[in-house]
Amino acid sequence: MDKISFKTDIYLGQGALDRLLEWRNKRIFIVTDPFMMKSGMINLLFERLHESNEQYVFSNIVPDPPVEVVTEGVEALGTFQTDLIIAIGGGSAIDAAKAMKIFAKKILNQQDIPFVAIPTTSGTGSEVTSFSVISDKAKNIKYPLVSDDMLPEEAILDPELVKSVPDFITADTGMDVLTHAIEAFVSTKANDISDALAEKAIKLVFAYLPRAYKNGADLEAREKMHNASCMAGMAFNITSLGLNHGIAHVAGAKFKIAHGRMNSLLLPHVIEFNADYKPGYGKEEYNATAARYADIAKILGLPASNARSGVRSLVQAIKQLQKQLNMPETLRDCGVDKNILEEMRAAIAEGALRDGCTATNPRVPTEADVIEILNKMFQLG
Structure with a gap:
């Protein structure tokens, strides 16, 4: 109940x-x-x-x-x-x-x-x-x-x-909204009420965040993003969040990276981890979380003929949104030194696993899983 x-x-x-x-x-x-x-x-x-x-x-x-x-x-x-x-x-x-x-x-x-x-x-x-x-x-x-x-x-x-908020802060905070909504949607505590709030917030972010970023005086876009932020908050207040925030809380403090920006860097990698997604073709294998991500892709009108293609479409849409917002895609882009990452990644993984948000992540991570995500975040390819 x-x-x-x-x-x-x-x-x-x-x-x-x-x-x-x-x-x-x-x-x-x-x-x-x-x-x-x-x-x-x-x-x-x-x-x-x-x-x-x-x-x-x-x-x-x-x-x-x-x-x-x-x-x-x-x-x-x-x-x-x-x-x-x-x-x-x-x-x-x-x-x-x-x-x-x-x-x-x-x-x-x-x-x-x-x-x-x-x-x-x-x-x-x-x-x-x-x-x-x-x-x-x-x-x-x-x-x-x-x-x-x-x-x-x-x-x-x-x-x-919010109309005078600088564009880079608009981008960082907007991606935080998206992360809240997506994590609420796949949380182990998700339900029909939280789903409705999260779905609407996700749609509003994709529709209005680029507009708010390009023109801060666009009051319609600002109002829609303000509402999206509130609805995503209501959603995760019901469900809690997940590994994305579990890592972001620790890594953001360690690397001095803004919270929303850290969430944005993590989001594609955490989605792929939770969906147990592996690029390439082959036998269609997916878990229930992959199907949930595919549902988000369908909500956004993206190709999602099966769970694998839905996850791929969602990740690509997020990366395209990041490009529209001129956001960094890797830890290296944020000025994080590889040696510093190697020194800190075990402590970050330990902290992320203890973080309360991680408890409602749909897939239970290990320390090695978190370290692998951090390594992927450092440099694409």
Whole structure:
């Protein structure tokens, strides 16, 4: 028996930020990042908050927020005695706010504080998930946190906030959306509800990510990618993820490669591993996961006369999408030295096998399997 619940109220589309106009007499703790402050984008929030509200702005957020920053935020939360948390920014700001909220409740014995997430990138889906990732910079380790207590009460998805996102970040975060949706679709916990969300997200990514990449001011494309990110988040919040994210969490920290970009590099190789796909012709042999990938190919209108051809079509479509987005295809393209890879790959494999996301991967990997994937990622051919 599965239980599915959606705690978060979602306000979406152009003008969704006007939801902020409705709050009065609140002590609002705002979690954001320096870019939002320096660029002036934070004013889109301030100009909608009523003068009866009091605000405290915590803007020390950095990518892959470290434990120290979260601790600092918890202390500030306790001092300010907030009754509403608003996180506005990318996945790092939202993840940090989630961690602050849950630790404030546990450490400071505070009541559960209402939480609103306003994403400014279309990638993590963090605004509708019970997951957060914080890091230990000294150890180069990312720690996934999982708790329904971190789920925001509200999410505000306004495309106005993402139209100025640079093209390379649009590409990285968009490929993260695709990875979320595909991993949710083949997860061992997938069901009809998660499938519907994942399928729609996948279709939206292929249709609108190239448009959003080429023209950031294309508000239709931005809105569709924002919605795709949210739906993919809802899907994997039901199913969890898989080996792709299990490796990405560890390898991304070790090699200092952006999370979405690392997921993109991994995606074709993890699909081929899960499908037990071997190039060439011969007797048609496939597992149930290969058939699931072939279903995705069919959804996208790609050739998929059998599972083998469906897997091949999907992998090629992903590689073509990467080319449209001018994304690197190998670890070497990202500046990773072969000797460094050889030094780190055993530790990466060990960490990936321990990662919580790997537990719902459709094929159980070994350390040797992960090392083989890393070797394939280093250089094509």
